Amino acid sequence: MGSAYMIAAAVTATERVQEEVLKTFDALNGFCSGVNPFGVFSDPCRQRACLAAAREAIERAETIMQETAWPEPEDYAA
Numbered sequence: 527m528g529s530a531y532m533i534a535a536a537v538t539a540t541e542r543v544q545e546e547v548l549k550t551f552d553a554l555n556g557f558c559s560g561v562n563p564f565g566v567f568s569d570p571c572r573q574r575a576c577l578a579a580a581r582e583a584i585e586r587a588e589t590i591m592q593e594t595a596w597p598e599p600e601d602y603a604a
Contacts, residue, residue, distance in 0.1 A: 529601040539594040546587035553579035 557576050562568040 529597065532595055532597050532601055536594060536597050539590050539596075542590050543587045546583045546590070549583040550580045550587075553577075553583060 553576050557573060560568050560572055567573050
């Protein structure tokens, strides 16, 4: 794989990983806001759904990271 192609593919992979990380943050946004006056989740199903969505986004990001041929320092000099 040519260096220019590898770098371009890594740019795309980086953008995709960043998108998945943002999805993780979005899924966890407001996670702790559903606590009743007794300090207990008022809707535990919602928290479970938030965690599942975050986990799925992290797993997608990890897959992208593993499947990407990341450039080595010498690829940037070519």
